[in-house]
Amino acid sequence: xxxxxxxxxxxxxxxxxxAGPVEAVRDVDLQVRAGGIFGFLGPNGAxxxxxxxxxxxxxxxxxxxxxxxxxxxxxxxxxxxxxIGYVSQKGGAYEYATGYENLVxxxxxxGLTKAAACAKADAVVARFGMAxxxxxxxxxxxGGQRRHVDLGMGVMHDPKLLFLDEPTTGLDPHSxxxxxxxxxxxxxxxxTVFLTTHYLDEADNLCDTICIMDHGRVVASGPPEALKxxxxxxxxxxxxAPEDAERARxxxxxxxxxKAAELAGDAVKLSVEAGERALPALLPRLAEAGIAIARVxxxxxxxxxxxxxxxxxxxxxxxxxxxxxxxxxxxx
Amino acid sequence: xxxxxxxxxxxxxxxxxxxxxxxxxxxxxxxxxxxLFQPVCYLYLFAPLLKNVSPAGGGxxxxxxINSFAPGLLVMVALFGTLFVGYGMIEYLRxxxxxxxxxxxxxxxxxxxxxxxxxxxxLLMQTxxxxxxxxxxxxxxxxxxxxxxxxxxxxxxxxxxxxxxxIALLAxxxxxxxxxxxxxxxxxxxxxxxLLPLTLAPLWLRTLSDANPLRYxxxxxxxxxxxxxxxxxxxIAFASMAVLVVIAFGWAMRxxxxxxx
Ligand SMILES: Nc1ncnc2c1ncn2[C@@H]1O[C@H](COP(=O)(O)OP(=O)(O)O)[C@@H](O)[C@H]1O
Ligand SMILES: [Mg+2]
Numbered sequence: 001x002x003x004x005x006x007x008x009x010x011x012x013x014x015x016x017x018x019a020g021p022v023e024a025v026r027d028v029d030l031q032v033r034a035g036g037i038f039g040f041l042g043p044n045g046a047x048x049x050x051x052x053x054x055x056x057x058x059x060x061x062x063x064x065x066x067x068x069x070x071x072x073x074x075x076x077x078x079x080x081x082x083x084i085g086y087v088s089q090k091g092g093a094y095e096y097a098t099g100y101e102n103l104v105x106x107x108x109x110x111g112l113t114k115a116a117a118c119a120k121a122d123a124v125v126a127r128f129g130m131a132x133x134x135x136x137x138x139x140x141x142x143g144g145q146r147r148h149v150d151l152g153m154g155v156m157h158d159p160k161l162l163f164l165d166e167p168t169t170g171l172d173p174h175s176x177x178x179x180x181x182x183x184x185x186x187x188x189x190x191x192t193v194f195l196t197t198h199y200l201d202e203a204d205n206l207c208d209t210i211c212i213m214d215h216g217r218v219v220a221s222g223p224p225e226a227l228k229x230x231x232x233x234x235x236x237x238x239x240x241a242p243e244d245a246e247r248a249r250x251x252x253x254x255x256x257x258x259k260a261a262e263l264a265g266d267a268v269k270l271s272v273e274a275g276e277r278a279l280p281a282l283l284p285r286l287a288e289a290g291i292a293i294a295r296v297x298x299x300x301x302x303x304x305x306x307x308x309x310x311x312x313x314x315x316x317x318x319x320x321x322x323x324x325x326x327x328x329x330x331x332x
Numbered sequence: 333x334x335x336x337x338x339x340x341x342x343x344x345x346x347x348x349x350x351x352x353x354x355x356x357x358x359x360x361x362x363x364x365x366x367x368l369f370q371p372v373c374y375l376y377l378f379a380p381l382l383k384n385v386s387p388a389g390g391g392x393x394x395x396x397x398i399n400s401f402a403p404g405l406l407v408m409v410a411l412f413g414t415l416f417v418g419y420g421m422i423e424y425l426r427x428x429x430x431x432x433x434x435x436x437x438x439x440x441x442x443x444x445x446x447x448x449x450x451x452x453x454x455l456l457m458q459t460x461x462x463x464x465x466x467x468x469x470x471x472x473x474x475x476x477x478x479x480x481x482x483x484x485x486x487x488x489x490x491x492x493x494x495x496x497x498x499i500a501l502l503a504x505x506x507x508x509x510x511x512x513x514x515x516x517x518x519x520x521x522x523x524x525x526x527l528l529p530l531t532l533a534p535l536w537l538r539t540l541s542d543a544n545p546l547r548y549x550x551x552x553x554x555x556x557x558x559x560x561x562x563x564x565x566x567x568i569a570f571a572s573m574a575v576l577v578v579i580a581f582g583w584a585m586r587x588x589x590x591x592x593x
Binding site: 078084085086088089093096108109111153157 | 336352356426428
């Protein structure tokens, strides 16, 4: 079953105070299958949050249609809410209530009785390892602890589809890794996770399928491995003695599978198709010509290369742009 | 699991939120004490000043008497005790609470009602304090009068609290909200005859105050304390407040939806 299907989804915000209208989301067609972790990757201001806010019934699209968990986003918004969970970037827990109280109220708003909500909150606390701090006011918690509370609130009603907006933004590397593990356990229990991120490594390591978004449009989608493979080249660096470098380059440039070869100091940098197959044939060529090999490195293309190919600029560059626009993308 | 709908759902959701809001409020007693401080000041520091401004012959507007001042003070407490609840709403809006609540299946009305009922509860505490503090000053109360006056104050709170939330949701920040609230509340208060009797006012000011619903509430409150339930201000006050409750709720519901768009 498809968890999300959208067609031509658009959102245009009216410009405020004389500014022109903002086309935050333009013609987005999505198909998200049940199961797995689906990632929306893009720089700040790409339109990720806006798309998510439409899919969670908060925001009415300007145009387009969407079906979420098999229900029409507009006509069946109420019934739909029971099947989805949403954890916004801000979280939205009551700061002056404890994590536990937040969990229980959340459960009750989804129709659980007080006893059922408490039982469920106990289960969530145990599962996410929150026992130590769940009885403390949320405002006193660390960033990572708070994110666990937010996530816990999002799953109190066992949603089929869980939306997470920038779940690990602002967390230190250790907390991020822990949070990834928690999200993976959700996948194991059959929840479909839809998350947004502007971290390349998060999209790469955590997501089964990703959708790259830029300026309100989807520019590429598929499993991270397939997207990277579609870039069509691996990068091989072979270090040799400086006097051999040019000879090595000329020798390798014509080899099968090699798309480009250039000098980089005392090394030759190659762009090759399917590196794991090309490499075993390349090294003997050098050996036959009597060139000693000092080192060999191979790297796969990263999602940054995918982003570069589809948008013409690197992800960090795009991130910088939106910051320069006065943080227009902001944390919204 | 069978899911509630309709009224039982609204009631259950409202109750769940109300209880947590009240718990949170009671945890910071400082704010409760601070909010109770205002009526104390007015009763003991301001009321004595009025002894000599009573219009000649006393009568209905004899504000120098506690039986005329306390009913007016109640209205003022109802107004200012609930007027600034919007500050909490701005915090909730900013920290994503409202957005989170709106994605749950909670009834939309309950999202407002839970907060408003907490505000009404706070007001009831303040009202009780005014009664208790006024008794030693010579306030005369009758059971039916107390019930009617408290009911009227609850209606006032049911108007002002959603109004404050609407302004908060529109302004979206504290700096803009304060001046807007003062812009509305100061003339309403001054033209209600709470602090100084309108019989002292020139004709044009009195005519202006005829358009102020709060004035009828003050008049009604005083009439009820006098035991004069047939005074027209009584039914005018109840009727106009009832209409305003509906308008204020409708407006606040709309602003809550729009603020998360
Ligand atoms: N409520 C709003 N009103 C006006 N413009 C908005 C609003 N929300 C988002 N935008 C604009 O829409 C664009 C996309 O924003 P957003 O969806 O938050 O991006 P992302 O989540 O990918 O960083 C940005 O240019 C942002 O400034
Ligand atoms: Mg965002």
